Amino acid sequence: MEESNSLSSLIRFGIFEVELQAGELRRQGFKVKLQEQPFQVLVMLLERPGEVVTRDELKRSLWPADTFVDFESGLNRAINKLREALGDDADSPRFIETLPRRGYRFVAPVETAGKRETEEAGRSRLVLVPPEGPVESNVSIGPVPWRRTLIWALAGALAMMALIGNWRPWRASRIAADQPFLQLELDVGPDEFSHPAISPDGTRIVVVSNGALSVRRFDQATTTRLAGTEGASLPFFSPNGHWVAYFAARKLQKVAVEGGAPIVLCDAPSEGGGSWSDDESIVAYVGAEGGLSRIPATGGVPQPLTDPNSNPSGKWPQVLPGGKSVLFTFSNGSAQGSLRILTLNDGKVKTIVENATHGRYLGSGHLIYYRQGTLFAAPMDAGRLVITGPPVPLVRGVSSTGSWRRAEFDLSTNGTLVYRGGSEGASFVLSWVDSAGKTEPVISKPGHYWWPRLSPDGSRLALSVLQEGKQNLWVYDLHRETWNRLTSDAPVLLPTWTRDGEYVAFRSGNALAWKRSDGSGKLEYLAGVSPNAGPGSFSANGKWLAFWPLEDGSDLWIVPVERTPGLLRMGKPQLLLQQAGSKGAPRISPDDRWVAYSSNESGRFEIYVMPFSSQGREMGRKWLVSNGGGTSPIWSHNGRELFYQTLDRRIGVAAYTVRGDSFVAEKARHWSETPLVDTGFTGSFDVAPDGKRVVAMRAAEDSRAATLVRVMLNVDGELRRHSPAFAK
Secondary structure: OOOHHHOOOEEEEOOEEEEOOOOEEEEOOEEEOOOHHHHHHHHHHHHOOOOEEEHHHHHHHHOOOOOOOOHHHHHHHHHHHHHHHHOOOOOOOOOEEEEOOOEEEEOOOOEEOHHHHHHHHOOOOOOOOOOOOOOOOOEOEOOOOOOOOOOOOHHHHHHHHOOOOOEEEOOOOOOOOOOOOEEEEEEOOOOOEEEEEEOOOOOEEEEEEOOEEEEEEOOOOOOEEOOOOOOOEEEEEOOOOOEEEEEEOOEEEEEEOOOOOOEEEEEOOOOOOEEEOOOOEEEEOOOOOOOOEEEEOOOOOOEEOOOOOOOOOEEEEEEOOOOOEEEEEEEOOOOOEEEEEEEOOOOOEEEEEEOOOEEEEEOOOEEEEEEOOEEEEEEEEOOOOEEOOOOEEEEEOEOEEOOOOEEOEEEOOOOOEEEEEOOOOOOEEEEEEEOOOOEEEOOOOOEOEEEEEEOOOOOEEEEEEEEOOEEEEEEEEOOOOEEEEOOOOOOEEEEEEOOOOOEEEEEEOOEEEEEEOOOOOOOEEOOOOOOOEEEEEEOOOOOEEEEEEOOOOOOEEEEEEEEEOOEEEEOOOEEEEOOOOOEEEEEEOOOOOEEEEEEOOOOOOEEEEEEOOOOOOOOOOOEEOOOOOOEEEEEOOOOOEEEEEOOOOOEEEEEEEEEOOEEEEOOOEEEEOOOOOOOHHHOOEEEOOOOOEEEEEEEOOOHHHHHEEEEEEOHHHHHHHHOHHHOO
16 A cells, blocks of 8 residues: 555545645635544545555554554544545445445545646646646637736735625635635525626625525625515626616516615516626617617617527627627537627627637636636737637636526626636536435436436436536436446437337437437437427327427427337427417426426416317416426326426425316425526426436535635736736
8 A cells, every 4th residue: 555645745525625744634725623533544545546445454554453442433433523524424425435344435536636736836827727637728819919917916905805704715726826816705695696796896796595686795794685686687787886787577677786676677588697888788688589689777678789590599798898899608508608709880790719608808808718617717809809828727616507507607897706616517416315305326426417317117317428528418227337328429418218218319419319228220310490409208109299499488399209110200390389488398298188398478487287289279278387486397107296396496396186178286395305406497307207206416515605605806916917928
């Protein structure tokens, strides 16, 4: 066995790091109290990750023969203390696995970072986050006009923070600059939050928490809920910081940060973010037809800025300095996208960064953008609208929401970055969950899993898996614990089984496709449908597939299915439901009588049920099922319950009966209080055939992080100071 001093001085796993020289365990930069013996046990396990360290080895190393203690009880006590410090569970281990009567094994990925960080810090470029592999640029690079710029004084930031209460310092992992950032965590609990936004002057933040907007000044210790903003999402500040605009009830609205009655600015059947310009206009994505629009900040009719046919999904806009151009995200909802810039004088659009789903320009001359859990910084000339140098990773571990991968971060004009930790880059846990909240792992190793769907007999699991930047469809055999990959090219979403389990339909790239579930045969595509079509469910008789386009203002469709031995063909699609609002996730009931779906026609997404008719004869009849919002309905196999995902990421359920031609749902309730992963419209769980448990995606991180806003001061100054593009 190698001695511990052969390891790097700094070892990382999950949100923890071990400093061997100091003999310390840290969680997100904070020291965790741990006695010497449990710490020594941890070091021995980290020396051989993935291997069994036997009880005899531990005894020889840590309990020598002349030690007058009970080894068995001492070791058990040390392991218990260690698990307590890590927040680990012996029944569902994330870090330390017990092998009865043999020993223990460290099962989480381990990174020895000290040597690599030293090498990176010595290079002539800024490396705030050591990349785990080759960093793809995928940016349009123009010639670099070298120029000198003023550096923000860190002392000024420190003086400002001296006035701030209820802050605590935090040193993010994976930082290797020679002078670390000043970083802080701000607790906005007790509830989880999303969609953080910071005022342009960096003096206050607003978040969505417990279904409404909450605002807090940095020089105050309390967070204030803004009355009347229930159902709010995607907030953004006015240039003077006195107002917050947001989306709610299919409207774009604004409210004063000091409180007061919200003011409706315009209809917004779709919500895709906005930016408030210095000229007192707002650029936002508000229309079901797609594209960006301009709206007066006092309210009025939206005026289109982009062609919805060529740029239908122009989300998360930012008006760039000078007000002559707009940065936005173009995405098809498949976890991939590009950053584009619209020039307002001629309406032209250019792509500036590929393979990114959210971006913000920083006044220091950098574009900060999000890719697979990491924020990158690239020098950018805002006048010529070009990237002028290679990107560097800024911070890893930033969360995103929904299948569009909107990153949970924002920037002030004075260089303060706020974000929510946890990420697409972080692993998810696939667990069996019952109504009492008891969990057990489905797959022992956490991974980048999406859209788990059980086969009709419950023996296999189809899911999308992200590996090395590629998202493919896999089928996991739950009994044999074996994997079978079905695709190898375009990103895959929404696997959907035929009722006999022979085929899986899914969205591949921008097309609806299907393939045999054993991996044999060729990949087939459905022609003549709108791009971005995603399957919802097959009918029980196998004759129909319900689907919808993954875009704002979507309608519901069905397509006839023809089955012959070893062959599946699809015919001409036809409309199933067309009405106001966005609709999606159509699920045909086990008896083929009903279709459950999600719609935001009321101003928020709810679950509805309507009769299933291939002729559209009963298109006007429907029943509301959910209570308080919901997405992704799933029928139980017993024909008596309808499950769905609530807007607070729990599992809801409603029992139902059928009386003649009417669908009668009982009051919906929470089936389980176990929080799920936010995958937006598409859901993150599936119901087992017996209806007694579900397979669900859960965050592999500590839930405490969900109430902490992470703050990085003087980002622009640090980028200028260490980036060679600004050092000349």
